[in-house]
Every structure is written in structure tokens, then in C-alpha cells.
Amino acid sequence: MASTPVTRDTINPKVLECEYAVRGEIVILAQKLQEDLKNNPKSQPFDEILYCNIGNPQSLGQKPITFFREVLALCDHPALLDKSETHSLFSADSIKRASQILSQIPGQATGAYSHSQGVKGLRDTIAAGIEARDGFPADPNDIFLTDGASPAVHMMMQLLIRSEKDGILCPIPQYPLYSASIALHGGTLVPYYLDEATGWGLEISELKKQLETAKSKGICVRALVVINPGNPTGQVLAENNQKQIVDFCKTEGLVLLADEVYQENVYVPDKKFYSFKKVARSMGYGEKDITLVSFQSVSKGYYGECGKRGGYMEITGFSPEVREQIYKLASVNLCSNISGQILASLVMSPPKAGDQCYESYSAEKNAILSSLAKRAQQLEHALNGLEGVSCNRAEGAMYLFPRIELPKKAVEAAKGAKTAPDTFYARRLLNATGIVVVPGSGFGQAAGTLHFRCTILPQEDRIPAIISRLTKFHEAFMKEFRD
């Protein structure tokens, strides 16, 4: 065989299959419009592009938590710790914490590769944070620090998927990292549908039905992905529902892949986040009963430190032989970035009551979380006021996922434009208002329904203008296409 030039037809077909709408065609169009605006500010009917496509809080003006950044800066440049001026620039708590962290890193070498799972001292801190959160023990050797949650998800898919005969149960709608990763690793996504009518309820009967269907097609289902709080749906699972899910995985021998990156993002008083590990342990299930992976990230929560690419997975219930293979996979990439590792330890062990900086830290944290709750409510209310739009409340996470019923004429116009109706809507919205949302088809949706995902992340003072632009656009759109 001769070598083959690299063309679309000769690359890995799994790459072609993979889709990632969160940064897909609408976003590429948005980047183009932004470029146009830069060159000619009058070229569009709006002043700026508003990226509501992705959970990227700091890109929309959210400020980082001061304590976290002070510690990071001191760790990046430890020479500061010996200078007297430092005490007037940094809080005493930050100086203390940075010194502690540096003492946990062999030789204080933050520029060195760490252990493949991450710096041991930081994993100790994270394990202690998990214990404090759950009330059950956590083992630092179960923690794998990663560059955000995405590489951890890839690692588990790489481990579990042997061929297209291996299936992973995923919610629909889902965060497209899962479908992309399953496609790249050549597995089969086995969908289970969240019930929009009951606030995106996760029904065990649906899990069972889809599992049986997959089995009947010769698919060996290996794991269940649960995103809690939900992305793009924003629902927070009830503890009782979580217990059923744990029992289902235990009975069916499935690895429970728990995406818990929004654990700090719960906005309603009647819901609370419980980690799946806490739920399983509280049911009396230990390592031998259930195999469980929990993903956490520094990108979400009230901190929103997406650019730092920090995160971890906590793995429990794997045999030593399999753990060895997971370790090997981690070691091929040497380690995750140390600033991200430090930040992961900070978010799992923030200032505590009594610490000097606790009040200012808490004020920053609470301002962000209460504002997010308010924005979620305002946007949800506005969306529900639009003709043909219905939207479940965002109990948690960072998104709304409204359902839109489009007039037949709009659906036909989309067909004419050779695009999906929700993409057609999102494109028109962008062109008219500069607001970037992601079409529901990027996440999956029940047949015959249309949605889009919109983050709740624009700053609070911008929300009224966004609502008014969105409302104006929607009314005009419906008027244009009304049957």
C-alpha cells in the first residue's frame, strides 16, 4: 500500500463522526461576526457578540475569587514570600496557604512534573475536602488530578470502550463531551431520555428499557453517565432518585460515571447536591458493591476558573489490576498542570469560618451564587413569556434549555437552508442580536422537539437588555414565519 495524502476521506473516520456543537458552526459564525464588528463597528445591528454558548463565566465579566488568585500568584513566584512588601499586597491567609502548598510540593518545584495522579499533598487536601462534604472517608490514592474534567472523561472512555459493541448509557439531552468522546473512542452511545414534562426527570424504567434495547442489539453496556446538576438541563436529582440509580448500576454491573462538576451550582432551596459516593456509602455500599467515578472541575461552581484547566476524578471500586492501567494512562501524559492542581485543592478546601479572609471570601462567593440564581430566574421567566417557548427552571448548573415550537413555515425555511430548524433559529438569533446559543440538536433531544441551550452567565446588569433583545427577535421571527 502506498502512503495516502491526508484528506477528509483518509483521516480517522471516528474524528469525522465526532461532533461538538458547543464550539460548532454557530460559534464559528459568531467569531466571524466579531471580526467584522472589530473592522467595522457599524456592520451589524448590534454592538457586541454575547457568548451564551458555553459555561465560561469569566469571559462574561465574572471576577475570580481573590483568595484563589493570591495563592496562585504566590505559588507561581515563591520569591515573593520572602519580601516584606508582600504582606501589604496579599492576605495573611493567602501567604499561609501558599507556603503550605509549596511545602507539599517536593523541592517547592511548581515547575516540575508531579506524580502522574497529581501532587500527593494536594490530593490529601482534596480527599479531606471530599470527606468533609460527604461524611464518608476518601482516599488520596483514588484521586487523579486532570487538566479540567474533559481529559478524565476521555480516560474512562478509553479504558472502557473496546469496540462499537461497547455501549455507554448517556442522558439525552447530554453535554456533547460525552457523545464526542464515545465517538472518538469508537463506542456506542446508548441514549436514555430525560423527561422534560417532569422537570427533566430521570426515570429508572427508562434506563431499564434502553439497557434492554441495547442488549437485544448485541451491545455490551459498560457504564452509565449521570450529569448532576444537569447539563444542559439544569435539574438537580433528588436523593431518592440517586439511590435508585445507584441500585440500578449495582444490579446491572455498570460503572457509574458521575459528572458532578456543578456541585456548587444549586439555586433553589428545595434541592441540595449529594455526591453519588455519599449516596452509595449511605446505602451501605462499599468498594466491592459499586464502581464509581466522580468528575469535578475548577471551571464551574462559583469560581468559574475555566482557563486554569484544573479538575480531578475520584475512582472507587476498581480492582488493583485495573487501577494500574488507569495509572498508566495518566502517566502517558505525565501530569496535569500544577496551577490547576493547586486550584482544585483550593476549591475543595476554601477558607473556613474563623480564617481572616473568610468574610471577604464568603462575600465574593455568595454574591456570585445569589446573582446566578437571580439571573436564572429572570431568564427563565422571560423565556416562558415567549410565544411557543416553555422552559423548565434551572435548579442548578449554568444553563437554561428552553423548548421552542417553531411555525411550520420556519421549519420549511430551515429545510430550504439545508439546516436543522433549531440551528436555523439560533443562526437568525445570532445575526439579529449577537446572542450566541447552542441548538438543542447539539445535545440531543426527543424526536419532534426543538430546544436551545443558553447560559445564565451574562452579568446581572446586562440581563434586562438581553431579555429585551431576545424578546424583540423572537416576536419578529414568529411574525415572519407564523403559519
Add this chain to the structure above:
Amino acid sequence: MASTPVTRDTINPKVLECEYAVRGEIVILAQKLQEDLKNNPKSQPFDEILYCNIGNPQSLGQKPITFFREVLALCDHPALLDKSETHSLFSADSIKRASQILSQIPGQATGAYSHSQGVKGLRDTIAAGIEARDGFPADPNDIFLTDGASPAVHMMMQLLIRSEKDGILCPIPQYPLYSASIALHGGTLVPYYLDEATGWGLEISELKKQLETAKSKGICVRALVVINPGNPTGQVLAENNQKQIVDFCKTEGLVLLADEVYQENVYVPDKKFYSFKKVARSMGYGEKDITLVSFQSVSKGYYGECGKRGGYMEITGFSPEVREQIYKLASVNLCSNISGQILASLVMSPPKAGDQCYESYSAEKNAILSSLAKRAQQLEHALNGLEGVSCNRAEGAMYLFPRIELPKKAVEAAKGAKTAPDTFYARRLLNATGIVVVPGSGFGQAAGTLHFRCTILPQEDRIPAIISRLTKFHEAFMKEFRD
């Protein structure tokens, strides 16, 4: 099909196949011994473990470049820029550069996800740095910033490998990232042997021979990996040799994957680093003539910022359709960490003559590079003085790769211990001295030969003690096993 419990036998067999000796069994043993030493300092015949297994300079005491760390700290905590005390703590150049960088990041949001390829302004800086290095244009749109070079290599393997029928030409010995990545992506490593007798020469006749052999087995060879300066071999390619390689890739339609992460690590006056892009362009070959990927990292050079996980690849000669797919792959992981991105821009655009901090920066840089050159020479000299050991000079990179001829009795003892002879030697060396090296089998070696890889990274004042420990061990080993 029922779900299958996760055991060694039911995970992805590609994961089992993949090997990564740089963090393999010898290193795991070293970590255990280090734990033992911590609990009982008298438990071993040495005081400390000396990690010479991996190019990790700061773990062995190398200090980071002050300018780079000042800029990183200021970017992590931009509030410092407004404080008067900052001017007594940071150099004026660092303050200026940090301000420039922050102005290139939309909203100064270093905690935000960037463009999937990395912050555009930083890519502009890197492209300018490449232009200054090569004397040929570079396009910021060709740059993909990544968390170190490893993810970039994985991305290219993922793109090119469709099945085990796709082959990648790799040097033997090679850095095991390549064999691991090819194994994980299910391709075939097509080996070409570097000629130890001619200082690890890369012969075109060998490339041709191996290409033909692979073709005759039905393998479609898609790319050629060249590591220059070499890892683990330390050779620096002559420009003329590089021209031959470029012509070979052009003629055979192979993607040239150029691992150029050691571009700043050249220690001998008779050799100089030329990027493959410079070589190709100087031959008059443009985008349409050759497809070329250059990998660069912040982990190597004189900076050695391994823990920051920064790096990039520059891709040229791909069609727009294929580039779109590469962009999609990058976007699935959203972006690389921003501190690593900033650092990549700094290493490609360090202080220049005339800058206030240029002298202190140059002093730090030159001290590191001249010391590395000295250490390489001292260790090479010592190794060549040992019975049965011969070692090519390290012209560049961070390693020596001595060949060892072991007595038959030692080979038999290894067989008895069910391990490879070089692993046997490395294990004995570790147990006797605390020095961690990687057996040659982890990199591949010509049949019938044995080697180990040892970094040149221990600090200069430690080298005499290391040489004496190594010499003493080797003499005792040879005495024990002499035929």
C-alpha cells in the same frame, strides 16, 4: 449481551498494549523506596532517590527563569498591576509584558476558556517568534496551543490512524510517548533504526527499507516522526540530513511529525538546531509540497517548566477540510491552560537585548545551558570509563543513552528474575544507589543491544557524587557477574 464487570480482561486491549517505561516499574519501585526512606531514613544504603528517569529539571533543583515567573504571577493576579508596591517587587519589563498579555486576552479574563487553538494574541507572539527563529513567515492560525506537547502528539495520531493497517515511522530508540500513543490509537509503529555507530545517525536508506518492508506487509505508512534534538539519543541532525528527510517525506507523501521540543538544548559548537519548517522553506517547498507538524513545549529548553504544561504545534500543508477536523478535535477539550499558553508565548519571545531585564535573564539562561553542557560531558566521560559501557555524546536534549554489555551471568540472572537484562541492571542500580534510570527496552533498541537512559539534570555540584556512586555500583555489579 450482559454488562461485563471491569477487569483487566475486559478493558480496552489497546490500553493493555500501551507501555510507558519513563514512568514504569523502575519508577514505581523508586517511589516505594522513597516512602521507605521517609519512614526509616536508615532503611536503604543511600539517603535519597535521584530521579534521572525523566526530563524534569526543576524537580532536581533547577530554578525557574525569574522573568517568566514574574509575568505569570502578575497575569494570575492582575490586581497587583494597580499597586505601587508592585514596582519594588517586579521588574519593569515583567509589569509591561504582563500588561501587554492581559490586553491580548478578551476582558483580561485569564480564568476564561480561550479560543480552542489558544488566545489569538499569544499565537501572534508565537508566530512572530517562529519567524524570527526561521526567517520564514509563520501564521498564527497554524498554531494550536496545547497542555504540553503530549496532547498535540495524541491529536495527530488520532487524526491519522484509522486502524492497525496505518503505520507511523518512528525512530528506534524513541521517546515512548510515540509508541504509547500509536498503541492507544490502534496503529502500527513502523520502526527505523538510528545508527549508534555513527552517533545515532538517521540514514535515508534505512527509512526507505523500513517503508518498503511495511508496505509489503500491507501497512499504509502515513507519517514520519523525527525527534531533533534526539530523545533518548541526544543527537542533533545536520542540516543536510534534514534536507534528505524533507525530500523523503515529500516524495513518499508522508506527514513529517517533527518533535522539536529540545530546540534550545544544543550543547556542542559544531551543531545547530534548524527547524524542519525552515529547512523545507529554504529548499523552496511551500504548503503544497509538504505536510509538516512541529511540536514545541515549555517543559524543555533552559526554562524546564514541565509543571506548567504548555506547548504548541504548528501545522502547515493541511487542506482547509482537514484543518477543520483538527480544530474540532482541539475544541472537544475546549482549550489548553492559559498560564501554559502565556508561558509558551514567553519562551518564543523572551527579553531582548536592550530590555532592562535582559542581562539578568541572559545570565540565568546561560548559566543553565552551560551547566547542562558541562554535566553532559562529565557524565558521558564517566560512562565511557566504565567496563563494557560506551556512550555517544549528548549533542543536545537532556539525556545520555549509554550502551551496556552485560556478562552472560547477569543476563541469566535477569532471566531467572523474569525480567529483561537492562531492567535487571536498572533495578540493581536503583536498589544500590537510589539512582533512577530507564531501561533501554522502554525506548526500543537494536536486537542484541542493551542500554539505559539517564538524564543530565542533577545539579552540577551533585555530579561527582553520582559518578562515584554509579562507578562503584557498576564495578561491583561486573565483579558479581563476570563470566
